[in-house]
Amino acid sequence: SKRLGVCAGEGSAWGSARPLMKVIEISGHGVPWLLGTFYGLCQSDSSAAREVLLNLLFALLLDLVLVAVVKGLVKRPRPTHNKMDMFVTISVDKYSFPSGHATRAALVCRFILRHLVLAVPLRVLVVLWALIVSISRVMLGRHNMTDVLFGLLLGYALYSVVEHCWLSPLSAPALFALWSH
Numbered sequence: 001s002k003r004l005g006v007c008a009g010e011g012s013a014w015g016s017a018r019p020l021m022k023v024i025e026i027s028g029h030g031v032p033w034l035l036g037t038f039y040g041l042c043q044s045d046s047s048a049a050r051e052v053l054l055n056l057l058f059a060l061l062l063d064l065v066l067v068a069v070v071k072g073l074v075k076r077p078r079p080t081h082n083k084m085d086m087f088v089t090i091s092v093d094k095y096s097f098p099s100g101h102a103t104r105a106a107l108v109c110r111f112i113l114r115h116l117v118l119a120v121p122l123r124v125l126v127v128l129w130a131l132i133v134s135i136s137r138v139m140l141g142r143h144n145m146t147d148v149l150f151g152l153l154l155g156y157a158l159y160s161v162v163e164h165c166w167l168s169p170l171s172a173p174a175l176f177a178l179w180s181h
């Protein structure tokens with residue numbers, strides 16, 4: 001993984017691509033996803049959209065908690081060549097296993113493909129985005145390959161849990177009453 005960390009610093013082989021990699025990093029960060037979903041939830045006036053967004057919010061929160069628990073249990077340090085200059089982190093983010101960006105990318109990718117009606121080119125773009133976010137974790141030197149691979153698997157599996165526990169006005173009426181205008 002150290003050899004693949006080609007954007008780990010400005011002086012690295014692909015150091016000039018580091019700013020772009022950091023933009024990609026933010027596109028998979030929890031804060032914009034949580035704020036964007038919450039904003040969409042407050043703005044939406046269709047009950048179908050509210051149901052999807054509420055479940056996306058639930059999925060994102062579940063993902064944050066699960067990744068924090070696994071990071072806290074495994075306590076694998078980040079690669080030594082990583083520069084800890086990430087946008088908004090919490091205490092367990094000093095640990096590396098699994099990659100939270102990779103779990104979120106896989107989870108959000110499956111969620112979007114299942115719940116948004118998109119043309120094929122856009123569906124391909126969503127998958128590419130998830131792959132690029134994941135690969136960029138190793139290129140930035142944030143993670144080892146195994147952190148990212150396990151993260152992708154965890155995010156993929158977590159989506160199935162979210163689908164299984166799907167929140168609806170019937171299963172969680174109080175939650176939906178909060179958001180009905």
Ligand SMILES: CC(C)=CCC/C(C)=C/COP(=O)(O)O
Pocket residue numbers: 029030031034064086087088089090093096098099100101102137142
């Ligand atoms: C503070 C919030 C809401 C989210 C933290 C997002 C974050 C920094 C995750 C770490 O990702 P990696 O494990 O891929 O580095």
